[in-house]
Amino acid sequence: MKQRISLALLFALSAVLAITSVSAEESSHPEIERQKWSFSGFGGQFDTAQLQRGFQVYQNVCSNCHGLKRLAFRNLVQPGGPEFPEAAVKALAKSWPNQITDGPNDEGKMFERPPLLSDPIRGPYHNDQEARAAQNGALPPDLSLMARARNVERNPSWWIHPFLMIGDIAHAYQEGGADYIYALLNGFSDPPADFKLTDGKSYNKVFAGHQISMPPPLSDGAVPYSDGTPPTVENYSRDVVAFLSWAADPSLDTRKRIGWQVVLYLIVTTGLLYLGKRRIWAGIKH
Amino acid sequence: MGGRTSNYVATTRWGKWLDERLPIGRVVKNQFIDYPTPRNLNYLWTFGGILSLILVGQIVTGVILAMHYQPSATGAFDSIEHIRRDVNYGWMIRNFHSVGASMFFFAVYVHIFRGFYYGSYKAPREVLWILGVLIMLLMMATAFMGYTLPWGQMSFWGVTVITNLFSALDTIINGLGTAIVEWLWGGYAVSGVTLNRFFSLHYLLPFVLTGVVVLHIWALHVVGQNNPTGLDLKEADDCIPMHPYATSKDAVGIFAFLLLYAWFVFFVPDYLGHADNYVEANPLVTPPHIVPEWYFLPFYAILRAFTSSFLGIPLGQYAKLCGVVAMFSAVVVIAFAPWLDTSRIRSAKYRPIFKWFFWFFLFTCVALGYLGSKPAEGVYVVASQIFTVCYFLFFLVAMPIVGIIETPRRLPRSISESVLGKGGGGLPSGAAAAPDVR
Numbered sequence: 055m056k057q058r059i060s061l062a063l064l065f066a067l068s069a070v071l072a073i074t075s076v077s078a079e080e081s082s083h084p085e086i087e088r089q090k091w092s093f094s095g096f097g098g099q100f101d102t103a104q105l106q107r108g109f110q111v112y113q114n115v116c117s118n119c120h121g122l123k124r125l126a127f128r129n130l131v132q133p134g135g136p137e138f139p140e141a142a143v144k145a146l147a148k149s150w151p152n153q154i155t156d157g158p159n160d161e162g163k164m165f166e167r168p169p170l171l172s173d174p175i176r177g178p179y180h181n182d183q184e185a186r187a188a189q190n191g192a193l194p195p196d197l198s199l200m201a202r203a204r205n206v207e208r209n210p211s212w213w214i215h216p217f218l219m220i221g222d223i224a225h226a227y228q229e230g231g232a233d234y235i236y237a238l239l240n241g242f243s244d245p246p247a248d249f250k251l252t253d254g255k256s257y258n259k260v261f262a263g264h265q266i267s268m269p270p271p272l273s274d275g276a277v278p279y280s281d282g283t284p285p286t287v288e289n290y291s292r293d294v295v296a297f298l299s300w301a302a303d304p305s306l307d308t309r310k311r312i313g314w315q316v317v318l319y320l321i322v323t324t325g326l327l328y329l330g331k332r333r334i335w336a337g338i339k340h
Numbered sequence: 341m342g343g344r345t346s347n348y349v350a351t352t353r354w355g356k357w358l359d360e361r362l363p364i365g366r367v368v369k370n371q372f373i374d375y376p377t378p379r380n381l382n383y384l385w386t387f388g389g390i391l392s393l394i395l396v397g398q399i400v401t402g403v404i405l406a407m408h409y410q411p412s413a414t415g416a417f418d419s420i421e422h423i424r425r426d427v428n429y430g431w432m433i434r435n436f437h438s439v440g441a442s443m444f445f446f447a448v449y450v451h452i453f454r455g456f457y458y459g460s461y462k463a464p465r466e467v468l469w470i471l472g473v474l475i476m477l478l479m480m481a482t483a484f485m486g487y488t489l490p491w492g493q494m495s496f497w498g499v500t501v502i503t504n505l506f507s508a509l510d511t512i513i514n515g516l517g518t519a520i521v522e523w524l525w526g527g528y529a530v531s532g533v534t535l536n537r538f539f540s541l542h543y544l545l546p547f548v549l550t551g552v553v554v555l556h557i558w559a560l561h562v563v564g565q566n567n568p569t570g571l572d573l574k575e576a577d578d579c580i581p582m583h584p585y586a587t588s589k590d591a592v593g594i595f596a597f598l599l600l601y602a603w604f605v606f607f608v609p610d611y612l613g614h615a616d617n618y619v620e621a622n623p624l625v626t627p628p629h630i631v632p633e634w635y636f637l638p639f640y641a642i643l644r645a646f647t648s649s650f651l652g653i654p655l656g657q658y659a660k661l662c663g664v665v666a667m668f669s670a671v672v673v674i675a676f677a678p679w680l681d682t683s684r685i686r687s688a689k690y691r692p693i694f695k696w697f698f699w700f701f702l703f704t705c706v707a708l709g710y711l712g713s714k715p716a717e718g719v720y721v722v723a724s725q726i727f728t729v730c731y732f733l734f735f736l737v738a739m740p741i742v743g744i745i746e747t748p749r750r751l752p753r754s755i756s757e758s759v760l761g762k763g764g765g766g767l768p769s770g771a772a773a774a775p776d777v778r
Contacts, residue, residue, distance in 0.1 A: 096607045124421050199421075202610065203618035212710055226607035231615060262628075302618070305424070305431040312432070313606025320602055324595040331588040338580060339759050340379045 086206045086237045086260060088229070089292070093299060096226035096314075099307050100300050105136040107279060108297025111290050114277045116197060117152075119189065119268075121177025124198035125301050128171040134307035135300055144171060152176040190254055192267030201295070201302040205230035232299045234260070239291035242270040346370050371561050376579035377586040378567035380759050384454040385565065385586075386593025387447050393594055394444045395553065399546050401437040409489065411539035413532030416491035417620040435609040441483050442612045443601050445635035448476060452674070457698055459686030460566040466678040468559040473675040475552050480636070480671075482545040485538040487633055492617030497630045499538070500530045505643070508661040529623065569751070569758050570686025577756035629715055637712030638705050642731065643667040644716040645724035666728065673735045680735050682743030690749040694742045701734040 092101040109130065112122065127147040131140050138146075147169045154173050157164035169176070177196065179185035185193050210218050221227075241260035245251045255265040272287045279285050283293075300306065348369040350356040359366055408427050410419040423430035452472070455461055461469040484502065488495045503524050509517030526533035564573055573579055580586075604611065612634055616627045632640050646663035649655055655662055673680075688695045708727050714720045752758035 124425065129425075199618045203615055205615035215710060216706075223603075223608055223611060226603075228608055228610055309431060309435075309606055309609075313602065316602045316606060317599065320595055320599045324592060324599060327588070327592045327595055331592050334584050334588045338379060338585065340381075 086233055088206075088227075089233055089236055091229050091232055091296065091299070093296065093306055094227070094229045094232075096310065099310065100134065100296065102135075102137050103281060104293050104296045105300050106138065107281070107283060107289075108293040108295070108300075109136050109138075110279070111272075111277050111294040112197070112297055115271050115290075116294065117175075117177065119178065119185075119194035121152075121179070121196045122175040122198050122301060123177070123196050125175050125304075126172055127169060127175060129304060131171070132304070135304060136297070140171075147171060147173070150175075152178050155180070189267070194268070197298055197301065199302045201231040201235060201299040203231065203302075204234040206234050229299070231302070232295050235298060236291055236295045238266075239272060239295070240287065347374065373581065373583040375561065375582040376573065377565055377582050378573060378578060378755055379580045379585075380567050380569060380755055381565065381586065381589070382568055383589070383593050384450065385567075386590045386597075387451040387454065388560075389590040390447050390594050390597045391444070391451060392553070394440060394447060395546070395550065398437060398440045398444065399550070401433050401440065402543070402546065404433050405437055406543060409539075411489070411536045413491065413535055413621070416489060416535060420490045432605070435605045438613065439601065439604045439609055441486060442604070442633070442635065443597075444479065445483070447597065448479065449635075452476070453702060455566075456677075456701070457688045458566055458568055459570050459681070459683075459688065461677045462570075462681060462686050463678065464563045465559075465566065468556060468563060469678055470675050471552055471556040471559055473671070475549060475556060476674075477671060478545055478549040478552060482542060482549065483633065483635070485542040485545070488535060488538045489542065490617055491535060491621045493619045493621055493625070493627050494614045494617040494630070496530060496621035496623070497627055498632055499534065501630055502632075503530065503534075505660070505664045505667075508664045511657055511661050566686060567755060568687060568689060569755055570690070571751065571755055571758075574754045575756050577760065578754055631713055634709065634713075637710075638708035638731075639667050639670055639712075641708040641712035641724045642670050642728045644712070645721065645728040647716070647721055651722075651725045651729070666732075670731060673732065677735065677739065680739040682740050683746065683748070684743075685748045685751065690751055691742075691746060692749060693746040694738075697734060697738045697742060700730070701738075704730045704734065 092098055092104065112120075127143050127150075130136050130138050130143045130146075150169050152169075153166040154169045154176065155164055156167050159165055177185075177194070179188065179194075182193055208218065237260045238258060241258045242256055243259060245257035245264070249257065249264065251257055252265055255267055256269050257264055258266045272290045274287055275285050277285060277290060279289075283289055303309075346366055346369070348359075348363075348366040350359040350365065355365060358364070405423065408419060408423050408430065410416060420434070423434050425431075427433075455469065455472070484498075488499050503521055506520045506524065507517035509520065511517075522528060524534070525531070526537060571578075614631065631637070643663040643666070646655060646659050646666060648659055650659075650662065683691060683694065685691055688698050704727050708724065708731065711720055711724045711727065716724075
């Protein structure tokens with residue numbers, strides 16, 4: 055009994071500590087907040103209209119410097135993605151400014167041609183050297199995996215660490231990359247008075263070291279939206295982050311849908327097996 | 341329990357014919373159906389079955405992944421993305437395999453701590469225990485090499501850091517460490533050559549591991565299972581046949597575990613990994629924090645606890661060597677537990693002092709895991725040093741001394757007395773656990 059009480063006390067104490075240090079933590083890292091995404095959590099799915107708008111932002115803004123090489127044009131048609139009509143994507147590929155190097159042809163020469171549905175969505179540069187030469191030494195990274203390749207660092211106090219971990223796992227939180235990119239796109243500002251900014255760099259409160267080679271990419275009204283969504287930086291960044299999250303994890307919709315079927319099956323089966331086990335052990339003291 | 345008389349009777353002509361040539365049915369009947377299991381096993385004893393299942397699962401998913409994977413510095417990262425995006429259900433197989441490694445370690449750690457709590461390492465189970473430690477070592481080697489294969493930033497820099505550890509041997513014999521490291525790498529740096537050999541070994545070691553698992557189960561079936569009281573099987577009433585009792589309980593344990601496994605696979609597949617591993621390996625860019633997978637963190641913390649000084653003791657050029665020796669010792673010392681623990685009593689249930697040391701040891705391991713994930717600086721280093729000392733003190737001081745000074749609680753005479761609350765009978769140990777004795 056004494057043990058039970060001390061255990062209960064321990065739990066109560068840790069719960070109190072958990073709550074206090076979460077609030078303390080939030081105040082020390084105000085810059086990267088967790089956003090609400092349609093695809094977050096264990097039930098989340100992508101919003102097709104949002105992915106379409108996000109691709110529009112990528113096409114109009116990001117693709118001027120960044121490639122998306124792990125995605126083919128055909129992926130823009132497939133279910134669970136932006137689901138553009140095939141004809142539209144074919145036309146898009148045909149007019150895509152960044153051509154595909156193919157060949158050799160019958161004369162042994164390499165040649166450039168417009169991409170097909172099966173070709174990757176290339177950025178403007180053929181290689182890293184060309185990109186650096188054009189971008190003042192900076193390399194615009196390929197964006198295919200960006201939403202998976204970034205995360206939000208959290209530094210909770212040690213006693214709170216396990217609780218936050220269990221909380222994240224239980225909530226199926228995997229959107230650290232999305233939250234980071236969203237914060238980065240909205241994190242541009244004038245540098246503080248005492249900050250010495252290198253020429254050609256921009257100040258960003260989220261980026262490590264606060265100096266980023268990318269100038270603020272988005273501005274209100276830069277991309278025309280046709281579905282009535284207000285054309286603001288806030289909306290652009292939200293939509294393009296959703297699009298990049300899909301690009302980095304195109305099977306998310308299927309994964310979570312199958313996941314629920316698997317989890318339900320396992321819950322029912324575990325329950326039945328447990329009842330069976332109780333029946334088998336009914337006459338056995340153990 | 342190995343030499344018990346068998347009550348297997350081949351019923352068909354074909355069965356009799358086979359039984360005289362390869363008595364496989366007899367072995368299954370004796371070892372996995374009638375096999376006497378203690379009646380008081382709790383759900384912690386289902387982890388053996390869970391681990392066997394994960395091993396098979398890892399081999400099956402691994403063989404399928406190998407069909408699509410390219411072990412080369414230029415192709416590895418792309419082929420993983422090909423599996424995630426273009427192979428039918430490739431994302432699922434890949435998640436099962438990568439999450440499977442974590443689940444494997446989670447289950448094996450539960451299994452090991454169960455052994456510590458109930459004294460499963462004590463005579464006559466020493467060989468069984470040592471085989472278990474060997475399995476853990478093989479698992480670690482396999483997992484380490486497997487983590488190299490995606491060829492992301494963390495893969496590359498993890499290999500670089502860990503293989504470089506062997507260069508610490510240079511402080512004993514000049515040039516020896518460097519020679520070993522270059523031999524491991526197959527060159528003067530981690531490269532595609534390294535990746536290729538690690539892939540080969542990653543495919544090989546699980547089968548070696550399976551062999552040792554067979555020995556582990558064999559040894560288990562010779563000495564019999566331990567149980568929560570830690571008492572030997574003395575009476576017929578102490579045991580029940582494996583099937584349907586232990587098997588039905590195992591099934592519940594396995595499916596409950598699969599539920600956890602599936603949660604990770606389908607909802608948080610990347611949670612246990614590191615975001616940097618979605619960046620292709622780049623020898624020119626070092627990530628700010630190089631951390632291993634979570635299951636290596638306690639050992640990583642021990643390794644890094646040895647900075648230029650350890651709790652005030654200056655280590656100088658031997659710092660790295662001390663760290664490496666301590667890290668490997670942390671695993672090897674587990675194998676000596678049967679001889680370090682001086683108590684005759686197995687189960688911590690009846691060991692009032694050891695019980696507290698056990699829980700503190702568990703806390704030590706978790707704390708080391710946490711510290712392993714933190715940068716090696718300031719208070720984290722001091723804490724790592726203190727907990728490293730605690731880790732070894734548990735084995736080298738607590739285990740021998742507690743066994744001598746502790747007065748154990750009163751032990752029940754037998755399992756049946758503890759379960760059924762009656763006095764023990766007089767049957768010799770190892771009596772058959774036929775169902776009719778109930």
